[in-house]
Amino acid sequence: MFELFGISSQALFGQLLIGLINGSFYALLSLGLAVIFGMLNIINFSHGAQYMLGAFTAYFLLQYAGLGYWWAIFLAPIVVGITGIIIERLFLQWLYKLDHLYGLLLTFGLALIFEGTFRNFFGSSGLPYSVPPALQGGRNLGFMFLPNYRGWVVVFSLAVCLTTWFVIERTKLGSYLRAATENPTLVRAFGINVPRMITLTYGFGVALAALAGVMAAPIYNVSPQMGANLIIVVFAVVVIGGMGSIMGAIVTGFGLGLIEGLTKVFFPEASNTVIFIIMAIVLLIRPAGLFGRSA
């Protein structure tokens, strides 16, 4: 143990770890938003509700099918992703040529419906979801105590984010996605079924939100508002990072989680607002965001 500016290493690294955990969720969620916005031109305001649906799906799988965490982390993104695909086919596909505002309003309305419905049936107190047995306990790293589950969340989210980045920026499939983001008409005229690609992209973005929800369940409990509380911060993260960049979303997500954690150590009064202060500054200096390409 040592001290830094009068703060014990345990407290400092503890907060940094919490920052990294929050950052993992910011990164996963803002990544999904960035992917969806790139392809669909839609600001997916139901992203927080879809994160909540992921957590609830994990809860239902355990309660009603006896399937635990490892099943949930695999199945919940697929189930919620499929609901995303249905939403895209039923509603979103009619909005692409309209102003962003319409997509934002529609997805905001859907979020209210999802959250209201779940609050009606499950109340707002939150349902417990326990850490899977394999990840219970923790280890002493010398300078701090690391709960195994939290270490897993950070490592696994980072792996998912980097894999997504790799697929989009370095593979053939990714080149279709990037090209279709730029000029969907021409990509379609080359013989690629762009509408299907758009549908699957939305399903994938939603699945990322659901995956984050499953990972959050053992940390924050499962509650109908869990997404509403988080999504406002995530939108600030997206504004700071800029909509256009995949790596930007990842770096900004983890970075802002850490900054938030540090603020909790050194100036706790500002820890809930620091991200919004940074957002305001970024909007003044670089309106397109740190990694965004201005149009």
Added chain:
Amino acid sequence: MLSPGAVPLLAVEGLQAWYGESHVLHGVTFDVIAGEVVTLLGRNGAGKTTTLKSIMGIVGQRTGSVRYEGKELIGLTSDRIARLGIALCPEERGIFASLDVEENLLLPPKVRAGGLELDRIFKLFPNLQERLSSQGTKLSGGEQQMLAIGRILRTGARLLLLDEPTEGLAPVIIEQIGKTIGTLKQQGFTILLVEQNFRFASTVADRYYVMENGRIIDRFANAELEANLDKLHDYLGV
């Protein structure tokens, strides 16, 4: 003008097209025989580009008939049309900024067997090979045009729609593109070319159609070009 019994590869009949409210094509009729290079001439706004886009299925609304190998294309989406073996090189070239040159080149999927191998394409356009890892839009205008043509040669498409491939390019590059079109023709590609520059077109084309106000108003073979020069100057306002 058709040799008797020749079945056209592409037959356009009474094609009408709209962009939203504006009616752009008013009944366009022409055909292209397999192996030909046919050029659409006409002033700006005559409907040449819209004709290519209508064949490809990327205008808002179209009626009439476009048949390729006897199959009706009206009503098909553009990805289905591409899969039948038609490829477009658009006027604005459509090089993707977020893709490098290699990714741009490999983007259009193979729709049929018989496309050119990559080394054949590099033989036609050696510049591309040297710049494979550059960002697509960092290429010069001429190189971007070569990339836009090169990428549709791999796919196995047999009918190429080239929209003003010489626009804004230096004479030496125009000459290279002219040679390329000649080579492609020898290899059995069928090409429908849109051009304002009929001097260039005359070096490659078998036949011409002249468009005005969304209609075909005249047609002649390359051998009749000299005899039609006065009329052509009149049509094109040059």
